[in-house]
Amino acid sequence: MAPFKDEQIMIIAPGSQTTLAQLGLPESFTPARFRMRSRMFPASKEGEWEPYKVRRKDKQPGEYDTTSGNELEDDIAYEEDPVSEEGAVWPMAEGRITNWPCFFALLTHIYNALNPTFHTPILLVAQPCWTARDHERLTEFFFEKFKMPAFALIDSATATCYAYGVPTATVVDVGLGKADITAVLDFIVHDHGRIIALPKCGGEAMTQRLLELLNAKKFTREMCEQLKKSSICEILPPGVPLPGTAGAESEEVTNPAAAASTGASASGPGHRIAGGAMGDVPLGPGPGTEVGDGKLDEDNEGVLDVASIVTSGNMAEILAKKEREKAEKAASRKKGADAAAAQAKQIKLPNSRKEKATFMYEDHALLDTLKGMNLSDEKMAEAQATLDEGAGKKADAPAESTVEPTSAIEPTTATAFPVAAKTGPIRREIEVGTERFQAASGGILEKIADGIHRTISAVENVNRRSELWESLIILGNGSKTRGFKEALMATIQTKYVISPSSATMFTSELPSNLSTPAGTGANTPQPQLGPHGVGGPGTGTGVNPLLLAATTAQNPHLQPQPPQSNGMSTPGGPPSLHQPPNMHSSHGQTPTTVRMVKVPEYFPEWKEAGYDEAAFLGAQTAAKVLFIVDQGVSKGFMTRSDYNDEGPRGISDYSM
Amino acid sequence: MAVPNQFSAPVAEYGGDEVSALVLDPGYSTVRAGFAGEDVPKSVVPSHYGLLSSGEKLYGENAVHNPLAKMEIKSPYTSDGIVEDWETATKIWEWSITSRLTGQSENKRNGYVGDKNGNGDGDVDMEAAEAVEEEEKPMGDAPLLMSEPGWAQGKLREKSLEVAMEEWGSPAFYLARTGVLSAFSMGKSTALVIDIGASTTTVTPIVDGMALRKGIQKSPLAGNFVSNQLRLIFQQSPTPVPLVPHYMVQSKTPVDAGVPSAATYKKFETPPTDSFRHFEEERVLTEFKESVVQTWEGPGPLAQSEEHVKNFPGRPFEMPDGWNQVFGVERYKAVEGLFDAKAAIADAESPAPRQDQCIVELVRASLNAVDVDIRANLLANVVVVGGSSLLVGLNRRILNQLEAAFPGPKVRLSASQNTVERKYASWIGGSILGSLGAFHQMWISKREYEEHGTSIVDKRCK
Numbered sequence A: 001m002a003p004f005k006d007e008q009i010m011i012i013a014p015g016s017q018t019t020l021a022q023l024g025l026p027e028s029f030t031p032a033r034f035r036m037r038s039r040m041f042p043a044s045k046e047g048e049w050e051p052y053k054v055r056r057k058d059k060q061p062g063e064y065d066t067t068s069g070n071e072l073e074d075d076i077a078y079e080e081d082p083v084s085e086e087g088a089v090w091p092m093a094e095g096r097i098t099n100w101p102c103f104f105a106l107l108t109h110i111y112n113a114l115n116p117t118f119h120t121p122i123l124l125v126a127q128p129c130w131t132a133r134d135h136e137r138l139t140e141f142f143f144e145k146f147k148m149p150a151f152a153l154i155d156s157a158t159a160t161c162y163a164y165g166v167p168t169a170t171v172v173d174v175g176l177g178k179a180d181i182t183a184v185l186d187f188i189v190h191d192h193g194r195i196i197a198l199p200k201c202g203g204e205a206m207t208q209r210l211l212e213l214l215n216a217k218k219f220t221r222e223m224c225e226q227l228k229k230s231s232i233c234e235i236l237p238p239g240v241p242l243p244g245t246a247g248a249e250s251e252e253v254t255n256p257a258a259a260a261s262t263g264a265s266a267s268g269p270g271h272r273i274a275g276g277a278m279g280d281v282p283l284g285p286g287p288g289t290e291v292g293d294g295k296l297d298e299d300n301e302g303v304l305d306v307a308s309i310v311t312s313g314n315m316a317e318i319l320a321k322k323e324r325e326k327a328e329k330a331a332s333r334k335k336g337a338d339a340a341a342a343q344a345k346q347i348k349l350p351n352s353r354k355e356k357a358t359f360m361y362e363d364h365a366l367l368d369t370l371k372g373m374n375l376s377d378e379k380m381a382e383a384q385a386t387l388d389e390g391a392g393k394k395a396d397a398p399a400e401s402t403v404e405p406t407s408a409i410e411p412t413t414a415t416a417f418p419v420a421a422k423t424g425p426i427r428r429e430i431e432v433g434t435e436r437f438q439a440a441s442g443g444i445l446e447k448i449a450d451g452i453h454r455t456i457s458a459v460e461n462v463n464r465r466s467e468l469w470e471s472l473i474i475l476g477n478g479s480k481t482r483g484f485k486e487a488l489m490a491t492i493q494t495k496y497v498i499s500p501s502s503a504t505m506f507t508s509e510l511p512s513n514l515s516t517p518a519g520t521g522a523n524t525p526q527p528q529l530g531p532h533g534v535g536g537p538g539t540g541t542g543v544n545p546l547l548l549a550a551t552t553a554q555n556p557h558l559q560p561q562p563p564q565s566n567g568m569s570t571p572g573g574p575p576s577l578h579q580p581p582n583m584h585s586s587h588g589q590t591p592t593t594v595r596m597v598k599v600p601e602y603f604p605e606w607k608e609a610g611y612d613e614a615a616f617l618g619a620q621t622a623a624k625v626l627f628i629v630d631q632g633v634s635k636g637f638m639t640r641s642d643y644n645d646e647g648p649r650g651i652s653d654y655s656m
Numbered sequence B: 001m002a003v004p005n006q007f008s009a010p011v012a013e014y015g016g017d018e019v020s021a022l023v024l025d026p027g028y029s030t031v032r033a034g035f036a037g038e039d040v041p042k043s044v045v046p047s048h049y050g051l052l053s054s055g056e057k058l059y060g061e062n063a064v065h066n067p068l069a070k071m072e073i074k075s076p077y078t079s080d081g082i083v084e085d086w087e088t089a090t091k092i093w094e095w096s097i098t099s100r101l102t103g104q105s106e107n108k109r110n111g112y113v114g115d116k117n118g119n120g121d122g123d124v125d126m127e128a129a130e131a132v133e134e135e136e137k138p139m140g141d142a143p144l145l146m147s148e149p150g151w152a153q154g155k156l157r158e159k160s161l162e163v164a165m166e167e168w169g170s171p172a173f174y175l176a177r178t179g180v181l182s183a184f185s186m187g188k189s190t191a192l193v194i195d196i197g198a199s200t201t202t203v204t205p206i207v208d209g210m211a212l213r214k215g216i217q218k219s220p221l222a223g224n225f226v227s228n229q230l231r232l233i234f235q236q237s238p239t240p241v242p243l244v245p246h247y248m249v250q251s252k253t254p255v256d257a258g259v260p261s262a263a264t265y266k267k268f269e270t271p272p273t274d275s276f277r278h279f280e281e282e283r284v285l286t287e288f289k290e291s292v293v294q295t296w297e298g299p300g301p302l303a304q305s306e307e308h309v310k311n312f313p314g315r316p317f318e319m320p321d322g323w324n325q326v327f328g329v330e331r332y333k334a335v336e337g338l339f340d341a342k343a344a345i346a347d348a349e350s351p352a353p354r355q356d357q358c359i360v361e362l363v364r365a366s367l368n369a370v371d372v373d374i375r376a377n378l379l380a381n382v383v384v385v386g387g388s389s390l391l392v393g394l395n396r397r398i399l400n401q402l403e404a405a406f407p408g409p410k411v412r413l414s415a416s417q418n419t420v421e422r423k424y425a426s427w428i429g430g431s432i433l434g435s436l437g438a439f440h441q442m443w444i445s446k447r448e449y450e451e452h453g454t455s456i457v458d459k460r461c462k
């Protein structure tokens, strides 16, 4: 077999919500070039799938098509809608593959879109919850369907360790509907005690929690989802009071912005000051500013459901109202100097001390409604322009994304599939109170912290537990919510960290033979034969030892190294000041300290994008080693002829 | 590259090396499951389950540790390690396999069945998929090697075979004794295996790969007994030790040794059940066993040397609520009852054990039940396994006491230095056995089961 080249390698990392993929390894690794929402649409022919929603576009009798000649054609037209997700089927739930035909269709779509060569090996990043049989099934599918020359599987937790360049770590991957917690020791996943798909511990749980809290204010799930991703939603460490509550400083209670946007004036304080701190500057009109219009403001207390107003036939009315509002706003912007002055003070307050803040909501439902109304292109554009409150506030999105690389729309999707996106989003501005600090108040942090404790406590080798506590990697898009990681670390700190005992602090030198209660039964004779003495086939526990040796030898940065830590090792608690390193070395209990692994710095693009999808970076590293450097010497991948000899079950020998 | 796919050809009947058997090793505390030929079980799940007031049963690690209101934590076993609720036990064992190894049976529906007609458009062959679905039972595609405690008898064994064949659809089955498998894991076919688990300690004499039934001894002095001793020590301490599990604590604050905790406790609308609390307390006790408890090395009882042991350094332990203390001689007392019945701590609910239940007496009874001429060989091949054998110093004590009790023959004791091998010894033995080429003739096939019924298990799996 001809050797593989960088540009031939394909990596696919399926996730419940987003699937990442890439063809070719760049010289310096970059975040996945291809991002695909993990869903397909049933095609009109049963059993077939489409990557986009296909919308039937009926022509209304009274409406002309601008391009002549169309009238002669069939009355029904179809158009692909790259934004809509109505009727989509998501083949994975909490990482599990729940709809195989749809999942296979998704993989096929990605494969075709990447358009690889015949000589393309594939590395698939496996979800922790996939079973051994799932691995076999996927192996069979890939070989039978794509007939590629080589295939390998890498567990997402192992891949994460490759990305961070640490052989041993506790990987906490917070996803959409679940969290996975894995202890990895010397690049080997510790299966026992691995927390797989801890339910209600992903980003969705936080969205749902916000929805619970904001339901009364007429927030929809989609609004809560976008709120969660915005920079005004923040998770405060345990014990930090909410602004405006008894524990918070009193000056915040008199919040000028809060007064300004609670309905006192219909126009609110104008526009956002470009470059304002984190884009937190409150903007009007928010909820409660919709005064003075009999039909439209039935819900002074909540958010206006524009979409349903539009469908109920009040379209003209709301458009007129919006026009009016915009005009007023423009006017106030000119003479808004005093309002801006009032805000100047406000800007300096960090988000966490403000009782209220606003964010830009992209109203997809409204857009869908408009599209469903079969408006002419011209009318459509007009309605959109009128309803969009975000236009001219371009500073918004970039400002946010530098702080938090989150955005409601996955930008690269559009680049990967250049489908004429003639309709942009409609943005609306929404104000939220302290509910925005309570996304994690449903207990998600405690559950994850307890999961970490269980995972590490299940590691039989007691001596390695402190190393695992000192090498936490928290990642996954669910953990992107502002303050999440810090709050999780603080939760662990307040609940699990063992303080040095006052009784032993000054008599610390215990006999050294007591310092390792590993229970290895010292002084017992060695067994004559190891577990494979009776002919056990030396299959690895997941990693082929040769492969491990090869991969670490080739990559200096993967060599075992002492755990590094970054600055936020013990938020909310005393750093190691009170814990002289050797004071209680004989303490058998863990953790005595918790730390996060320092993020890797080798790849500038990744550094910029953030490491929430670091498993993909690790997969790139692994792919480079397996397919290019090692070229199969260490049996790091399954070739087509291996597959023909061993069948799908052989894959367990090649996965890591 | 268009090589014809070998795997469209029918698979050889259970003999094919490419079909790795499933190995299932159920214990009182955990169920171990995985594929034969692998080093460690991929799946280790709790044997306890959650029972909701609706009657719904929840399985697995994530479920049983979730502090839900009104969820009882139950075990399908009696406290001395005998399955009493077969229906639930079956479900838990099945779960250990489907959750990590084979997937739920629903998962297999509508699978990719290959491009039968080679058109390559990825269409799923619906008919074939449906045919597969009808056949599919959760474990229908691999033979199953299951372990059972050496003292299990007639009906219990037949029940296992029945479950495997009828409920799981296993194409072939074998039932092996845990003692024999543990000996295999140490590369021995003749051994005296002492397995100290959670609910029971079992001593099994094995010669040439066969357990000598009459010599098998069983006692309730094992891990749960030690946990219970700890509870009593905590309660009877001059200032009682607060055993507060993690879920009850909101946040803790460091306090001086022996001083009451200054923690903030979590408020529950409906606090979790007592059985849940008990189960979570066990987590703390296991941590205590791992990091504080130690075995007096003997050979004489601790009682004789207590004054001496009092001078040994203590070890600190911090409870989840921050309360902490240094434990001195108490940390030796929790294990002493395994060796010296008189030293066991007792109260009204936990009566003192009998001396004949202690480990060395079990060995003596076992040896007395077998031929005189094999005793020396067995004593030269003592194997210690099980989670509770990890208690620090335990093996040394066993060795010292055996040497004192049997001064004639040479006593040799083997225990793996590797914690994992010690904890999962019987599973590992099953993994080795199940992947041996010569083992294939041992399977009870579906056909044989249909022909002979459950009684075949006693003939085949001796």
Ligand SMILES: Nc1ncnc2c1ncn2[C@@H]1O[C@H](COP(=O)(O)OP(=O)(O)O)[C@@H](O)[C@H]1O
Pocket (backbone or CB within 6 Å): A518, A519, B026, B027, B028, B029, B030, B031, B196, B197, B198, B199, B200, B222, B223, B224, B285, B286, B289, B290, B385, B386, B387, B388, B389, B390, B391, B392, B423
């Ligand atoms: N490191 C350790 N030190 C002491 N006891 C331990 C240790 N690890 C586990 N145990 C105890 O071992 C018991 C479980 O042993 P195991 O052999 O798995 O039992 P079973 O086979 O009955 O499920 C439990 O009582 C647990 O508390």
